[in-house]
């Protein structure tokens with residue numbers, strides 16, 4: 001990112017990485033490392049970009065909070081005007097704490113429990129995105145038992161092959177995936193929904209995967225969903241008024257990756273559903289928050305082994321799983337300017353796994369012990385996927401807003417690690 005190009009978010013000021021107006025060194029000195037830092041301004045800017053692209057095609061933006069469920073960050077997203085997409089009762093709990101009303105919440109998820117469905121009804125959510133015909137039957141039973149009517153959107157698997165998803169683990173819209181109701185069963189499921197007590201069929205929904213760079217993949221999937229909407233209406237069901245086309249807008253993690261074609265997406269959405277007489281919803285996760293976040297980590301040691309050079313840092317796969325899990329690329333930069341010569345290194349964490357790395361064979365300035373590094377684009381699927389593996393307390397989270405900053409998640413303590421454990425079990429004999 002060029003110096004001085006942006007006035008908010010992560011940038012270099014006099015050579016030093018700052019987040020909005022705050023030097024990252026200040027945060028690391030006070031809070032320690034590893035620490036996630038998020039720029040509120042950057043979240044707002046991403047939201048504004050998407051909203052601008054969708055102008056003229058009125059569309060609700062529901063943040064897929066699985067990407068980042070920090071309460072303070074959720075509040076920033078809510079203040080932008082977004083709703084939220086939740087996938088568990090736990091996420092619903094967080095969404096309510098962050099101030100989202102039920103009417104701004106869609107409840108998705110492939111394996112909702114009876115309890116999840118009860119929470120969804122208690123919260124009066126905008127709709128439950130039902131992912132299987134058996135879930136539909138259960139929801140009918142749960143809603144009927146309490147004399148309620150559940151607003152239902154059927155999650156349809158359109159059966160498209162998303163060749164552009166960065167990794168097989170984040171493609172969800174092809175035949176044979178566990179997500180949604182196969183489109184071939186869509187009409188039958190809609191008819192069943194229309195006939196069941198306790199169910200109001202209000203929508204159709206899909207999400208074909210993440211990092212979708214090809215607008216053609218969205219177009220293909222949306223045309224299939226439009227075909228289903230027409231078939232449902234032709235069969236005499238006229239209650240469908242919500243079409244949710246999911247998330248998946250890409251973020252460029254390196255200069256070689258494509259950026260989101262939001263205007264192209266909006267054109268497809270308008271062309272496919274503009275005349276359908278429905279409310280449109282999109283569910284971006286990564287796009288709204290990835291670029292807003294960095295993970296701060298310090299170099300602990302360097303060493304060589306065979307032909308390899310290692311930079312051992314204090315953030316591991318338990319803090320940021322994406323490199324290990326998806327072979328995902330994250331840029332890593334020294335926070336302060338450095339004249340150190342480039343060296344090809346593996347940037348690895350302290351966890352006892354060979355797969356514990358943040359970068360492999362990366363040309364990095366050969367900086368020494370104590371150097372503060374920033375792992376870029378870590379605002380999505382970072383902290384939320386972290387664990388305490390190797391009994392490593394989870395990192396702190398910090399929110400920056402212009403010229404102020406504050407800790408929004410305190411670093412876990414050793415006591416936190418064992419909080420739910422009993423040294424002496426509460427033995428039972430039956």
Ligand code: LLP
Pocket residue numbers: 064066067085108170207209210211246247248249283284285286287322326380381
């Ligand atoms: N809607 C549904 C139903 C989803 O399952 C997801 C993501 C989204 C929306 C948001 O997708 P996004 O706009 O963020 O691409 N942990 C992986 C990504 C898993 C995505 C799961 N579902 C990663 O770190 O790349």
